[in-house]
Amino acid sequence: MEIKYIKEHTLKPNEIERYGRQLITPDIGVSGQMSLCNASVLIVGAGGLGCPVALYLSSAGVGTLGLVDYDTVEISNLHRQIGHRESSKGISKAVSLAKTISELNSLVKINTYETTFTSDTAMEIIKDYDIVVDASDNVATRYLVNDACVLTGKPLVSGSALKWEGQVTVYNYNNGPCYRCIFPTPPPVETVTKCSDGGVLGPIVGVIGSLQALETIKILTNNKEGVLSGRLLIYDGMSAVFRTVRIRGRQSGCNVCGDKPTVTQLIDYTQFCRSDYSESAGKVDDRVDKTLIITVEQFHQSIQNNHNHLLIDVRPKIQFDICSLPNSNNIPIEEIDKKESIEMIEQLIKEKVENNNGDNNINNNELSVYLVCRRGNKSQDAVKILDEKLKESRDKFKLLHIKDGLLGWNESIDDSFPIY
Numbered sequence: 275m276e277i278k279y280i281k282e283h284t285l286k287p288n289e290i291e292r293y294g295r296q297l298i299t300p301d302i303g304v305s306g307q308m309s310l311c312n313a314s315v316l317i318v319g320a321g322g323l324g325c326p327v328a329l330y331l332s333s334a335g336v337g338t339l340g341l342v343d344y345d346t347v348e349i350s351n352l353h354r355q356i357g358h359r360e361s362s363k364g365i366s367k368a369v370s371l372a373k374t375i376s377e378l379n380s381l382v383k384i385n386t387y388e389t390t391f392t393s394d395t396a397m398e399i400i401k402d403y404d405i406v407v408d409a410s411d412n413v414a415t416r417y418l419v420n421d422a423c424v425l426t427g428k429p430l431v432s433g434s435a436l437k438w439e440g441q442v443t444v445y446n447y448n449n450g451p452c453y454r455c456i457f458p459t460p461p462p463v464e465t466v467t468k469c470s471d472g473g474v475l476g477p478i479v480g481v482i483g484s485l486q487a488l489e490t491i492k493i494l495t496n497n498k499e500g501v502l503s504g505r506l507l508i509y510d511g512m513s514a515v516f517r518t519v520r521i522r523g524r525q526s527g528c529n530v531c532g533d534k535p536t537v538t539q540l541i542d543y544t545q546f547c548r549s550d551y552s553e554s555a556g557k558v559d560d561r562v563d564k565t566l567i568i569t570v571e572q573f574h575q576s577i578q579n580n581h582n583h584l585l586i587d588v589r590p591k592i593q594f595d596i597c598s599l600p601n602s603n604n605i606p607i608e609e610i611d612k613k614e615s616i617e618m619i620e621q622l623i624k625e626k627v628e629n630n631n632g633d634n635n636i637n638n639n640e641l642s643v644y645l646v647c648r649r650g651n652k653s654q655d656a657v658k659i660l661d662e663k664l665k666e667s668r669d670k671f672k673l674l675h676i677k678d679g680l681l682g683w684n685e686s687i688d689d690s691f692p693i694y
């Protein structure tokens with residue numbers, strides 16, 4: 275005779291075995307586990323935050339996970355994007371992460387979206403999910419995900435991390451604020467520091483991603499009281515300090531969740547934020563006069579021809595110390611307009627002009643001062659500053675910024691130049 279140990283409509287024996295330690299936790303129980311198993315969560319971004327979120331939510335038994343990412347795995351991702359493997363290099367991050375989590379828990383249904391989450395794709399993707407986790411890395415996507423969540427009435431678990439710090443909060447939950455209630459307008463493009471510029475540590479995104487997974491579990495298991503809505507958790511990894519601060523509540527004047535919303539459907543977020551749905555690939559617009567720009571190919575040609583030149587690398591010292599073009603001088607952009615920097619550049623120019631007069635090997639009498647950075651953004655700012663600051667001696671040299679910078683050098687001239 276078959277003995278019935280398990281009540282009907284509850285968990286199956288393999289689920290009890292797998293989730294046992296979790297389901298005996300106070301405030302989870304069978305009903306909490308059932309809610310997790312029946313839930314669907316969309317994770318936007320399968321990078322530093324998305325990996326730990328997906329690993330913990332799949333192991334916790336969330337029934338369906340959606341993974342959105344347009345990018346492919348690079349070796350430089352692996353120090354922090356722990357859901358990918360070396361063998362996944364070059365393949366879609368969504369697919370790579372799906373493979374890892376399916377090996378962790380084959381009971382979870384996984385949907386992959388190898389595409390950019392945009393105003394055109396968002397609504398169709400989001401409609402099948404209960405909760406959205408923002409694990410992206412750019413402002414345009416943050417506004418897009420927020421508005422899509424408000425318009426469809428879904429809670430949004432938001433996280434961000436940079437250098438040694440990270441933040442987590444929950445938007446659009448239980449009448450709490452949305453992202454726009456806190457940040458009604460996007461920050462100026464130049465004030466946004468990117469992971470690719472500022473760096474980030476693996477354990478920091480690990481902590482923040484784990485906290486995002488935990489908030490998601492709390493929402494799904496209806497542990498309303500503790501949910502980080504209307505509060506922002508800030509983690510300073512260097513000082514080992516967690517702080518939770520109150521943030522503004524829902525604003526009745528908010529453009530999307532307020533009483534008279536002006537945003538009633540998705541808009542063009544790249545235009546609204548004046549930036550792309552990507553962080554590292556961010557397009558660099560030409561903001562300076564054509565006469566101040568040189569391509570990496572032209573620069574390469576000119577140094578091969580032994581053209582008299584001075585090369586100034588305007589990246590932070592920490593990056594310059596890792597790798598740089600031969601014979602370059604490092605003056606970080608933050609310091610370039612300082613008196614000492616200008617004097618130093620004037621001195622270098624003077625030396626070059628004098629050397630040139632006595633050196634028959636140099637082919638062209640005119641000195642060129644080249645400015646370079648990682649991808650041609652900061653060197654544009656530098657060229658504008660120096661054009662102004664060196665006004666008096668401008669007839670002695672040509673001033674040019676190298677379009678596409680060192681990434682361009684790696685791509686078009688020498689791929690052995692390390693990129694990171």
Ligand SMILES: Nc1ncnc2c1ncn2[C@@H]1O[C@H](COP(=O)(O)OP(=O)(O)OP(=O)(O)O)[C@@H](O)[C@H]1O
Nearest residue numbers: 319321322343344345390391410411415470551554
């Ligand atoms: N709108 C979007 N649609 C789909 N994926 C997105 C979108 N915005 C960001 N992402 C993805 O979110 C992830 C963010 O993760 P993270 O910042 O750790 O990675 P990253 O872009 O690989 O960083 P880097 O290349 O600078 O090392 C990336 O994989 C990125 O492709």
Ligand SMILES: [Zn+2]
Nearest residue numbers: 452455528531
């Ligand atoms: Zn709002």
